[in-house]
Amino acid sequence: MDSCSCQKVNVDLHMHTTCSDGTDSPGEIVKLAASKNLKVISITDHDTVSGVQKAVEVAKREGIEFIPGIEVTADTSFLPSDAEFHILGYFIDIESSAIKELVEFFSKTREKRNRLLIERLEDAGYDIHYEDVESLFGKNFGKPNIVTLLVEKKIVPTRKEAFSLIKKYRVKREKLDYREIFRLLKEANGIPVVAHPPTLKIPRNYYLSFFTKLKEEGLEGVEIIHSIHTPADVEALKGVVKELSLLSTGGSDYHGYNKPDIALGMLNIKLEDLNFGIFTGV
Structure with missing residues (x-):
């Protein structure tokens, strides 16, 4: 494939699996x-890299470059x-001590937050229990999974x-x-990247x-x-990355039926739309 056609390939660098708060397994999401x-x-699960190895195996069979x-x-x-x-962190070494430290910290704080949140819901009279959510979605579940069960x-x-109910009883989570x-x-x-900047709630x-x-x-x-x-938002962010010579990425933030309005690949992002292609093997 020549360099011109390589730039026109379809990409999606932000998605979640059942290893965090998505509803497709790593293998399923790669096949999708x-x-x-x-x-x-790139699979960018919250606070975990447990789906990476399986995704790498399936991506190789499907002819997809996996980050x-x-x-x-x-x-x-x-x-x-x-x-x-x-x-977001890309091209990370999932076996490194740094990633293991990061995952351990966030796994503990996520579990603590989830237990306290569900305890508050129980105390308020709602029929939902930590064990129910964990048995359906695994230990690393997130708020969208609680929403699904509700x-x-x-x-x-x-x-x-x-x-809205979760927001009412929300628990502040310890963060780094x-x-x-x-x-x-x-x-x-790895390469650190700020995800979806509008959620920072600062003016453009x-x-x-x-x-x-x-x-x-x-x-x-x-x-x-x-x-x-x-x-x-896109135009403002394009201007910033150009001015500061930063890398640019993009992705749907697909979560499966936990966020039913978001489909994998829905944004039709081409590699040429991003200042990221030099880091891929395509």
């Missing part, structure tokens, strides 16, 4: 990617109260109402400072100064294309 003619993908990834949540104490600060058990009629996350990802030979006209500071502290890329991004 193949059926949608995706040529470069080992992870998504973790950073401390937001310096951001607006409703902000979320998610960081709806399936008819405790609430819609996912929107279930998310973003600089520590950058350090650990780099120690694992502050992006340049914000990402300038993060670049000085180890950031290497920004997710410019995502299912929640508006065209204005």
Whole structure:
């Protein structure tokens, strides 16, 4: 394949499996990617890399280039109260001590948060139990899995109402400072990338100064294309990565039926849309 046609291949660099809060297994999601003619993908499960090895095996058989990834949540104490600060790590060495340290920390804090959240729901009279969620979705389940069970058990009629209920009883989760996350990802030979920047809840006209500071502290890329991004978001982020010579990535953030409005590959991202192709073997 020549360099021109390589740039036009379909990619999706943000998706979740049953190893975190998605509903497709690693093998299933790779086969789904193949059926949608995706040529470069990354599974970015929350706080775990347990699905990577299986995905690598299936991707090799399907002729897909697979990039080992992870998504973790950073401390937001310096951001607006409703902000979320998610960081993606790409090309990570999943056997490195740094990734094992990162996974262990976040697995413990996720379990603690989940137990306290479900305990609060139980105390409020809702018929949902930690063991029920864990038996259906595994130990590393997330809030979308709790939402799914709330709806399936008819405790609430819609996912929107279930998310509102969880928000009412939410538990603050212990998180790492973003600089520590950058350090650990780099120690694992990874590339740290800020995921879906609009969830940072900062105005677009502050992006340049914000990402300038993060670049000085180890950031290497920004997710410019995502299912929640508006065209204005994409253009603003393209300008920032160009100005700061950062890498750009993009992905759907597919979770299976836990986020039914998001389909794998739905954004029709081409490798040429991203400043990331030099790191792939395509």
